[in-house]
Amino acid sequence: PGHKERARGREGSPPNGDRRQPRLVVVSNRVADPRKTAAGGLAVALAEFLNNTGGVWFGWSGKVVEAAEGGVAGEGAVHTQKAGPVKLVTVDLSREDYDDYYVGYSNGVLWPVFHYRLDLADFDAGAIEGYRRVNQLFARKLAPLLRPDDIVWVHDYHLIPLGSELRALGCQHRIGYFLHIPLPPPLILAAIPGHDWLMRGLCSYDVVGLQSKADLEHFTRYIQREAHAQDLGDGRWRVFNRTLQAGAYPIGIDVDEFAALTQAKEAQEMYTRMKREYSRRKLLVGVDRLDYSKGLPQRMRAFRELLHKYPDTHKSATLIQIASPSREDVSAYTDILHELESLCGSINGNYGELDWMPVRYMHRTVARARLPGLYRACRVALVTPLRDGMNLVAKEFIAAQDPADPGVLVLSRFAGAAEQLPEALLVNPYDTQGTAEAIHLALQMPLEERQSRHAALLATCKQYDVHWWCESILSALRKAQAQESGTPWLRL
Ligand code: GDG
Numbered sequence: 175p176g177h178k179e180r181a182r183g184r185e186g187s188p189p190n191g192d193r194r195q196p197r198l199v200v201v202s203n204r205v206a207d208p209r210k211t212a213a214g215g216l217a218v219a220l221a222e223f224l225n226n227t228g229g230v231w232f233g234w235s236g237k238v239v240e241a242a243e244g245g246v247a248g249e250g251a252v253h254t255q256k257a258g259p260v261k262l263v264t265v266d267l268s269r270e271d272y273d274d275y276y277v278g279y280s281n282g283v284l285w286p287v288f289h290y291r292l293d294l295a296d297f298d299a300g301a302i303e304g305y306r307r308v309n310q311l312f313a314r315k316l317a318p319l320l321r322p323d324d325i326v327w328v329h330d331y332h333l334i335p336l337g338s339e340l341r342a343l344g345c346q347h348r349i350g351y352f353l354h355i356p357l358p359p360p361l362i363l364a365a366i367p368g369h370d371w372l373m374r375g376l377c378s379y380d381v382v383g384l385q386s387k388a389d390l391e392h393f394t395r396y397i398q399r400e401a402h403a404q405d406l407g408d409g410r411w412r413v414f415n416r417t418l419q420a421g422a423y424p425i426g427i428d429v430d431e432f433a434a435l436t437q438a439k440e441a442q443e444m445y446t447r448m449k450r451e452y453s454r455r456k457l458l459v460g461v462d463r464l465d466y467s468k469g470l471p472q473r474m475r476a477f478r479e480l481l482h483k484y485p486d487t488h489k490s491a492t493l494i495q496i497a498s499p500s501r502e503d504v505s506a507y508t509d510i511l512h513e514l515e516s517l518c519g520s521i522n523g524n525y526g527e528l529d530w531m532p533v534r535y536m537h538r539t540v541a542r543a544r545l546p547g548l549y550r551a552c553r554v555a556l557v558t559p560l561r562d563g564m565n566l567v568a569k570e571f572i573a574a575q576d577p578a579d580p581g582v583l584v585l586s587r588f589a590g591a592a593e594q595l596p597e598a599l600l601v602n603p604y605d606t607q608g609t610a611e612a613i614h615l616a617l618q619m620p621l622e623e624r625q626s627r628h629a630a631l632l633a634t635c636k637q638y639d640v641h642w643w644c645e646s647i648l649s650a651l652r653k654a655q656a657q658e659s660g661t662p663w664l665r666l
Pocket of ligand 1: 354355425461462463496497498538539540541542543545562563564565566567568570
């Protein structure tokens, strides 16, 4: 059934879930209350399945407990909260676990390496032990809550070894995994001390979902080379005495929800205010977490090149860059903040006029309800990451446009989204000149071409929305067979 039918069904479903469907248990680093709209598309899509099955969402509480409060590494208090028919179960982390698992390993090793930034990875932190300890803690707290026919779905790079830790405790459930960030080629992965342990953990799942065909190819090359995996056809692989299904499942957004948000009061007000304030300008927009993978300094250099090379853009092009604060306790993020601030300052200093500021840069979060209005008021979106698993901002920008007078998406070829969205203006963000030329083209693009590109992009976003994504992975998981218990899954 389409997601609209499911959404209708949801209202009539019993308060404790439909017992005919296996219960869904979602595990991710952070847990969102799916009843709050600010939670965003992923939480909304997961909520649909969690609500229907009376499911559980398990993860870190966001709370760090100091030693004085009894914060012993590897032991956190468990909190349970009801959100309608869904149970939210969260665990506190000790300071040591947080430092090693979250800051040190997840964001100090896995995030940079998976984004091809070996230069930024800190392998000496010894944090891998803490990473393993927290994954074991999660498994220990989660395993007793599981019912025999539950389907478990684990998310993202913080929790790669969780499947094998659950297996080591005897869990024979169908367990799926989705990696939200890119998976690099085998040789880059091999730079991680302990990569074989990590990847063996990934092979303990029944379904392994990746964002793009390129990521999938890296995964299959790795398991063939390093673990002599056997190709069983149709995305099925025999590896480490188990069978797994691997696939590219590009994540989408809830296009209908986002379009509705565009029509709501707050977005409309934002749209009107921007149009009034910048009536003589063509607006460009960037919305990113302030992260080195997003290519923000490169984007500013391309914008500076645009102003330098095309004087017709003076007094007409204004770039609004929202850089929302992120991971401020990781040092590489402070460096990128300073670089960006200095570039924005020098562009405004060199090109600005009394009545025109080329760059409006904000190191702040914008309310989610306003974002669609901002997107709709802008002629061009700059989505130019150096590497990105998917990039949902690209899809949100498309969904928020007026189809009669749509804006143009300038998209990095290194975003996962580029595989799906060839009608965007694809750029190489390392090529300052080429990117500046593409931005100029976008600013000048005639209406007819804007319309036809946008129609194609919107059709793709609608077809492969977040409900399609959820349903595809869950249906692969439902089909997965409970596997033979033959060799017990050893803790490595
Ligand atoms: C990871 C992967 C993958 C941003 N600034 C504000 C704000 N946002 C929202 C956007 C969008 C989301 O945050 C960002 O999603 P992205 O996909 O662009 O990037 P990551 O945060 O790095 O997400 C990525 C994604 O997981 C999903 O699998 O696509 O590749 O890195 O929804 O709108 N929202 C609000 N204010 C802001 O200032 N309200």
